[in-house]
Amino acid sequence: MSLLDTIAFVFYNALFYAAPLIFTGLGAVFTERSGVTNIGLEGIMQVGAFTAILFNLFYADVFGSMTIWTAILVSMVVSAIFSLLLAVASITFRADQIISGTALNMLAAGLTIFLVKMIFGKGQTDMATEINSRFNVPVLKDIPVIGPIFFQNVYITSYLAILAAIIGWVIIYKTPFGLRLRAVGEHPMAADTMGINVNRMRYIAVMISGGLGGIGGAIFAQSFSMDYSHSTISGQGFMAIAAMIFGKWNPLGMMGAAIFFGFAQSLSTIGSNLPVIKDIPNVYLFILPYVLTVFAIAGFIGKSVAPKAINTPYIKGSR
Amino acid sequence: MKKSILSILSLLLVLGFVLVGCGKKEDDKQGASNNEGANNDAISIAMVTDTGGVDDKSFNQLAWEGLKAYGEENGLEKGDGGYDYLQSNTDADYVPNLNSLVRRDFDLIVATGFMLAEPIAEIADQKKDAKFVIIDSEVQKDNVASVMFKEQEASFLAGVAAALQTKTKKLGFVGGMESDVIERFETGFRAGVASVDPSIEVMINYTGSFGSPELGKAAANQMYTAGADIIFHASGGTGNGVFTEAVERKTADPNADVWVIGVDSDQYHLGKVNDDTNITLTSALKRIDVAINDVIKLTKEGNFPGGNTTTLGLAEDGVGLAETGGNLTAETLATVNEWKEKIVNGDLTVPGTYEELKSFEEQ
Numbered sequence: 001m002s003l004l005d006t007i008a009f010v011f012y013n014a015l016f017y018a019a020p021l022i023f024t025g026l027g028a029v030f031t032e033r034s035g036v037t038n039i040g041l042e043g044i045m046q047v048g049a050f051t052a053i054l055f056n057l058f059y060a061d062v063f064g065s066m067t068i069w070t071a072i073l074v075s076m077v078v079s080a081i082f083s084l085l086l087a088v089a090s091i092t093f094r095a096d097q098i099i100s101g102t103a104l105n106m107l108a109a110g111l112t113i114f115l116v117k118m119i120f121g122k123g124q125t126d127m128a129t130e131i132n133s134r135f136n137v138p139v140l141k142d143i144p145v146i147g148p149i150f151f152q153n154v155y156i157t158s159y160l161a162i163l164a165a166i167i168g169w170v171i172i173y174k175t176p177f178g179l180r181l182r183a184v185g186e187h188p189m190a191a192d193t194m195g196i197n198v199n200r201m202r203y204i205a206v207m208i209s210g211g212l213g214g215i216g217g218a219i220f221a222q223s224f225s226m227d228y229s230h231s232t233i234s235g236q237g238f239m240a241i242a243a244m245i246f247g248k249w250n251p252l253g254m255m256g257a258a259i260f261f262g263f264a265q266s267l268s269t270i271g272s273n274l275p276v277i278k279d280i281p282n283v284y285l286f287i288l289p290y291v292l293t294v295f296a297i298a299g300f301i302g303k304s305v306a307p308k309a310i311n312t313p314y315i316k317g318s319r
Numbered sequence: 320m321k322k323s324i325l326s327i328l329s330l331l332l333v334l335g336f337v338l339v340g341c342g343k344k345e346d347d348k349q350g351a352s353n354n355e356g357a358n359n360d361a362i363s364i365a366m367v368t369d370t371g372g373v374d375d376k377s378f379n380q381l382a383w384e385g386l387k388a389y390g391e392e393n394g395l396e397k398g399d400g401g402y403d404y405l406q407s408n409t410d411a412d413y414v415p416n417l418n419s420l421v422r423r424d425f426d427l428i429v430a431t432g433f434m435l436a437e438p439i440a441e442i443a444d445q446k447k448d449a450k451f452v453i454i455d456s457e458v459q460k461d462n463v464a465s466v467m468f469k470e471q472e473a474s475f476l477a478g479v480a481a482a483l484q485t486k487t488k489k490l491g492f493v494g495g496m497e498s499d500v501i502e503r504f505e506t507g508f509r510a511g512v513a514s515v516d517p518s519i520e521v522m523i524n525y526t527g528s529f530g531s532p533e534l535g536k537a538a539a540n541q542m543y544t545a546g547a548d549i550i551f552h553a554s555g556g557t558g559n560g561v562f563t564e565a566v567e568r569k570t571a572d573p574n575a576d577v578w579v580i581g582v583d584s585d586q587y588h589l590g591k592v593n594d595d596t597n598i599t600l601t602s603a604l605k606r607i608d609v610a611i612n613d614v615i616k617l618t619k620e621g622n623f624p625g626g627n628t629t630t631l632g633l634a635e636d637g638v639g640l641a642e643t644g645g646n647l648t649a650e651t652l653a654t655v656n657e658w659k660e661k662i663v664n665g666d667l668t669v670p671g672t673y674e675e676l677k678s679f680e681e682q
Contacts, residue, residue, distance in 0.1 A: 009544060013537050123374035127589060131567050225532040226563050230372060230408075231556050234530060269537040272524045273545065282497060286527040 008148045009270055012134070014262035015158035020045075020220040021258035022161035024240035026168045027212030029251050032244065033172060034205030035185035035309040037097045040086050040104030041213045042237025047082045048075040048217025050112040053228040054119075056128035067130040068222050075218035076211040082108070083210025084203075091202045094313035105237075113230050124229030132157055132223040157219050161255075164212075168251035181205060185307035188314040198314045216240065246296070248304050260296065264289035361393035362426035362618055364611075365403040367416040369432035371529070371555060373406050377583040378555075378607065382431045382454065385608030389615055399423050413438035421449045427618055429454065429611060433500060439463060450623055452614050454607060455500055457628050464624040466610045469632030470500060471507025471671040472662055473603040474551065476633075476640045476655050477580050478511020480601055481549045482519055483651045486576055491522045491542035493561050495529040495554035499672075504553035504582070504603070506676040507669050513680055514658070522547055526557050535560025543568060543577055549600060551580040558582065562589045565598045578646070587643040602641040609637055634663045 024041055031038040038044075055071040063070050085107070089100035116125055137151040172178040183191040184201045192198050217233060225232045243261060247253025268285040271277040277285075364386055368379040383404055389395075390402035397403055403425070405416040413435050420428045421442065428449060430439050433456035443451055443460040450462055457465045481490050492508055494501045505523065512519050522542050526534040535557035539550055543564065550565070552558035558581070565577040569592045579590055581602030590599030610631055617624055631637020640655060647655070661667040670676040 005544065009541060013540065017533060017537070123372045124376070127562075127591065129591070129593070131563065131570060133567050133571050135571075220533075224536050224563060225556075225559050226566070227559065229556070231530040232532075265534070266537055269524070269526075269534060270541050273522055273541065282525050282527065 004145065004148055006270060006274065008152065010263065010266045011149050012153055012155070012158070013266035013269070014259055015162075016134075016155050016223065017262035017265050018255075018258040019155065019157040019161040020216040020223070020236060021240045021243055021261060022165055022216075022255050023219065024213045024216030024237060025243040025247070025254040025258055026165055026251055027209035027216070028241050028244040029168065029172070029247075029249055029254055030181070030212070031205045031209035032249055032310060033185045033307055034181050034202045035188060035307055035312065035314070036086075036090060036202050036206055037101060037311050038083070038086060038206060038209050038213075039098055039101030039241070040083070040108075040237075041101075041209065041240060042233065042235070043105035043108030044079050044083055044210050044213035045217030045220065045237045045240075046108040046112050046233045048079045048214030049221035049225075049233050050115070050217075050228045051075040051078045051214070052218030053125050053128050053221050053226075056130050056222060057126060060128070060130045063130075065130065068132055071130075071222065072215055072218040075214040077214075079214025079217065080207045080211040083206050083213070086210075087203045087206040091199050091206070091313065094315065097311050097313075109230070112228065116228060125227045128222065128226050130222070131226060132219065155223070157223065161219075165251045165255035172251060182307070184314075185309055188309050192314070192316065202314075213237065213240075242293075245304055245306075246293070249307065261289060261293070264292045361395055362615065363395065363400050363402065363424070364389065364427040364429065364615065365405070365420045365423070365425040366429040366431060367413065367420065367435065368404060368406050369413075369430075369434045370407055370409060371432070372408075373404055375555070376586070376589070378455075378605070379431050381584055381605070381607040382429060382611060385611040386429070388608065389612060399425075410434065414442065417442045417451075418446075421446045426450065427452060427615065427623075429614075431455070431607070433498065450618065450625065452611070454610065459626065461626045463626070464614055465628040466614065467628055467630045468605050468610070468638055469630060469669070469671070470503040470553075470603070470605065470638060471510070471669040472633045473605065473638035473640060474504045474507035474553070475511035475514075475662070475669045476659060477551055477601060477603045478508040478513075479515055479655050479658050480511075480640065480647055480651050481508075481551060481578075481580060482512040482515035483654060484578070484600065484648065485519060485549050487546045487548045488516070488518065489520045489522065489542075489545065489547040491524070491539070491547040491550035493535055493538050493542075493550060493552040493554050493558065494523070494525040495557055496527060497525055501525075501553050502673065503671045504551075506671055506673060508551050510670050510676055510679050511658075515654075517680075526554060528557055529555030531557050532560035532563065536564045539564035539579075548576040549578040549580065551582075551603070553582045553603075558586075559589070562586070562598075566590065566592050569596060569598050581641070585641040585643055587641065597644050597646065599644065600646050602643075604639045604641055606631070606637050606639065609635075632662070633659055 052071040052075045055074050056067055060067045086100050086104050089095040090097040134153045134155050140151040141147045180196050184198050188198045243257040244254045246257035268288045271285045371379050373383050374380050386402045395401035407413050407416055429452045431454045436456040436458055439451055439453050440458050443463050452464045454466045509521050524538040539561040552561045562579050565579045568575045568577045578598055578600040580600050583605050586602045587599045590597045670679040
């Protein structure tokens, strides 16, 4: 591989890897901004991945090359409905958010595998056939240097994820809805006094996070594993939450953190075939993503402050 | 308030102990009575999976299929006194699972995977009367039979096949975690390639995980981009990503030269692109079912190989190369069979460690 090839590989692979994290992380930003921790995003991603693979397997004949995108939409809806469980438990019944989120994770892991066993009679689904493929952007791909890095071998999902993060930023910081969302997460009583329905806002935020988490899971499954088993989603939901904290509860910061994770990951992959670097023992390359993250968090981002009302159910009239 | 909760909790705890105690006794009785009723010739056998799960399309699944086939042949039923399995979802499940099978009085308890070596050594000391089989690792206890495979022989053949069919003279190897087993896969493969054509380059990438398709995919992508056309993976679930990458390339460009060599079981079905195309070249097989049947046979004859290590290679049919789908050409198969004969005859010893590989390459 030439130097340009190597740079291009690191770059698009980082974006590719980051896409599911960005969608899920964006979901985390929305729900946490409204004052609800959604630790259940891991489970929501599992539901999304499971739904997408199932849809991909059964409807590939009907939708052809559009299967992936319809599967993503269906996963979004199913996961949003699934996330209602968290909303009902932690908002209406004021259960502890961490515990109900954990319950969601356990439920999703058990339920999806149980359904897989019922449907397929084994521990994992068959391999889905419609796959998230890379493509070259016409015209732009021929620009020297920039073309190979940004516009060759790209995945649509990478750019959709970046777009989604930007839209998320606009919604949270530039619209009345976003202002209300942040108000509910910082000082729900003040928001309530100003006539905002706190619980309604929180329900909406949790469902948005469910939908986005479902998209993240669907993209992951249809890009990397192509089947669904107990190990398909293993920690990506928590990675997304980490990216959100790393990015200071800001959609753009979160996106940067997710791409950073992807960058570290693809460096460690390509490292074993680069001169000089390949003489470094593997173990150092394996821990590279984590070490870089620790350094970045400890050194560069400064203090990361959560929304004030996080983790506390809103009870009208209480102080 | 707090006190009352505490006392209720401790009451529950005590009750729990009492109930568990009762349960155990009943279990024992049941197991014993079942055993008496069972066919005298047939022995009851159960297995503990590693975290891959019982239907991992690979290792555990093969073992379980071996158990099932044996059970059905001998008219045994699933459950106590027949054949059964317990799945380990985390590393913490190994010891309790092994213990529970011992308590249920199975004649033979199989543990699949080197991750169970330590738990088995621990339980074997405590339960001297139980008989254990560990696959893919060596445990030096009188009541543990160890079964190992010469993975290097199967991957040697895979390497020969890949070297014969590569057009770009570049091959790839994606490994899971670094361990003795995967080292045997790697060295065998490289030796096979070098035996055909030493000028062929083999790119090596260890992903550090057996369950991360995203890492497998990135590694495969990088290798194919760098010009490799055949990748051999020995990385469990991470290998799914290798297949995904190859399928994606083949879907985008039907003329693309991308192939994957599967591992453990015949992974032909993973390489399906469409009804006419499949990118699985072959698979390096590990016949765990054969191994288990061998141990069962010996045990029945009263020669349970406790304390011994049985190593199965090409000569014992314990490893091999899959031919499903016909992606290997006739000439390749002929050459592969020539090499196979040499190995079976003992004319050729396939290197299984990096050091052996070095001296092999020097020859």
